[in-house]
Amino acid sequence: MAKQDRAIRTRQSILEAAAVVFDERGYDAATITEILARAEVTKGALYFHFASKEELALAVIDAQxxxxxxxxxxxxxxxxxxxxxxxxxxxxxxxxxxxxxxxxxxxxxxxxxxxxxxxxxxxxxxxxxxxxxxxxxxxxxxxxxxxxxxxxxxxxxxxxxxxxxxxxxxxxxxxxxxxxxxxxxxxxxxxxxxxxxxxxxxxxxxxxxxxxxxxxxxxxxxxxxxxxxxxxx
Amino acid sequence: MAKQDRAIRTRQSILEAAAVVFDERGYDAATITEILARAEVTKGALYFHFASKEELALAVIDAQxxxxxxxxxxxxxxxxxxxxxxxxxxxxxxxxxxxxxxxxxxxxxxxxxxxxxxxxxxxxxxxxxxxxxxxxxxxxxxxxxxxxxxxxxxxxxxxxxxxxxxxxxxxxxxxxxxxxxxxxxxxxxxxxxxxxxxxxxxxxxxxxxxxxxxxxxxxxxxxxxxxxxxxxx
The missing domain is CATH 1.10.357 (Tetracycline Repressor; domain 2)
Known part of the structure; x- marks a missing residue:
């Protein structure tokens, strides 16, 4: 798998994990720690794609x-x-x-x-x-x-x-x-x-x-x- | 003002203060401290009428x-x-x-x-x-x-x-x-x-x-x- 494909897939799994956590807990109660655990990626990988919880939430909203x-x-x-x-x-x-x-x-x-x-x-x-x-x-x-x-x-x-x-x-x-x-x-x-x-x-x-x-x-x-x-x- | 009237008024001002705080912050972020400050009542008075934040929220919901x-x-x-x-x-x-x-x-x-x-x-x-x-x-x-x-x-x-x-x-x-x-x-x-x-x-x-x-x-x-x-x- 090319490096770029891998990056796209990682971004997508972070996005999906974040969506599940936001859906279960709502924005305020959701934590980056829980999203990391669910996405099974490193903190570095997450912050490479999304600078903050807010940026993640906006990307999830945009998926609609x-x-x-x-x-x-x-x-x-x-x-x-x-x-x-x-x-x-x-x-x-x-x-x-x-x-x-x-x-x-x-x-x-x-x-x-x-x-x-x-x-x-x-x-x-x-x-x-x-x-x-x-x-x-x-x-x-x-x-x-x-x-x-x-x-x-x-x-x-x-x-x-x-x-x-x-x-x-x-x-x-x-x-x-x-x-x-x-x-x-x-x-x-x-x-x-x-x-x-x-x-x-x-x-x-x-x-x-x-x-x-x-x-x-x-x-x-x-x-x-x-x-x-x-x-x- | 009779004692009972005063109790009804206190309950109502707590309820209204709670509603404003819930409306501004949402349930999760709202705190009893902020509701107390806005209602201008003592902690004792609040807990006399409502046992918890949840009970307060349910009473606000019921006012609809x-x-x-x-x-x-x-x-x-x-x-x-x-x-x-x-x-x-x-x-x-x-x-x-x-x-x-x-x-x-x-x-x-x-x-x-x-x-x-x-x-x-x-x-x-x-x-x-x-x-x-x-x-x-x-x-x-x-x-x-x-x-x-x-x-x-x-x-x-x-x-x-x-x-x-x-x-x-x-x-x-x-x-x-x-x-x-x-x-x-x-x-x-x-x-x-x-x-x-x-x-x-x-x-x-x-x-x-x-x-x-x-x-x-x-x-x-x-x-x-x-x-x-x-x-x-």
Missing amino acids: LPAIPEPGERPVLSKMQELVDMGLIFAHRLLQDPLLRGSVRLTLEHGGTSLHRSTPFIGWTDLSTQVLVEGKERGEVLPHVVPSDTAELIVGAYAGINTMSQVVNQRADLERRAIVLYEHLMPSVAVPSVLARLDISPGRGARALAEIEKARVDSAEADATRLVTPAGV | LPAIPEPGERPVLSKMQELVDMGLIFAHRLLQDPLLRGSVRLTLEHGGTSLHRSTPFIGWTDLSTQVLVEGKERGEVLPHVVPSDTAELIVGAYAGINTMSQVVNQRADLERRAIVLYEHLMPSVAVPSVLARLDISPGRGARALAEIEKARVDSAEADATRLVTPAGV
Whole structure:
């Protein structure tokens, strides 16, 4: 393994260990000692990548948005399906990925410090606004909808059902709560013909993720084929 | 002032001081010393009322639900207006009452400990479910609505817009966010004739609270009149 690959892997294991500790203890109670023990790296290695607990926390927070595929990364039935998929994919991934859970906890709790927790809220809102604006251009969105207002509402409401699901039953019912959210909201957002075709059913997050992975493989294969085909053929 | 009144006032000032400290620092970082200094009471007085920081925190958390008038405490246009008013009154009171802000922060953050934070979520959900069930009996609610699902969604979503508003601009826009929430949700909950009569406009929280206070005064005056009127007249 090249030196650079090793550094990337070390950084990633520190990040994942930190996320687990932040998720379990919260920012204030988490210690570098505990993160070191869990990551099984030396103090030197940790401080090579992250100067402080705060820097680690910010890196964990930043890991949240890349968990969602970029809009337009795959063919979708509608922009409104893309909007719903963002939330359902995130619900699905959150149950599997401790890095995301750590990120979410840091975002939703302010603790004793002044971490910049607004970044993910703003990032999610911008992404959702973009999808709603594109949906509006395609005629998928009801005329009275203000994309930035609806986007902020979805992001805020989603954060809340996430917290509540975590408090009440350790996120066991997060997907169901997300489905109830979209079932209530989307009739006030999407035009009826788009609404009738939306998939908000259980398992949609996992299915959408599989579709995206298939699209990525297909596109990589297509690229590879182009590379081995002589030019002009 | 009677001894008992003094004890009630002391308890209340400790509770309010604790709420401010919890709101500023979070549960983990808050100290009894700081709460004592702010409440201007002796250690003995504090421990007479509350055995520990945890007991104080639980009492602050419990202060949340009584902030909302009991359903049926005043004449309302509709049960759906009562449902909306719960959220708009709470938004209004949250900006004025540090005790509520402390309670909300403790509810939404789990910190290093295992405080029972689910109580307010369950309390709000039960209250909202009750209003939706009554609304359903009166024909105000769309047929497909499951009261407990919709109640849980409203409570979770509300908690989230509260957190987001706090993170992004110290709750300056909480009322606006609550209005956007109800504008999006209520068309999926209330029948059109009830929907058309809902007041979800700015200032509704303050107006509803004034209505309730007027109803209380009127009812107290009516009681007083009955008391001074000789029986049989």
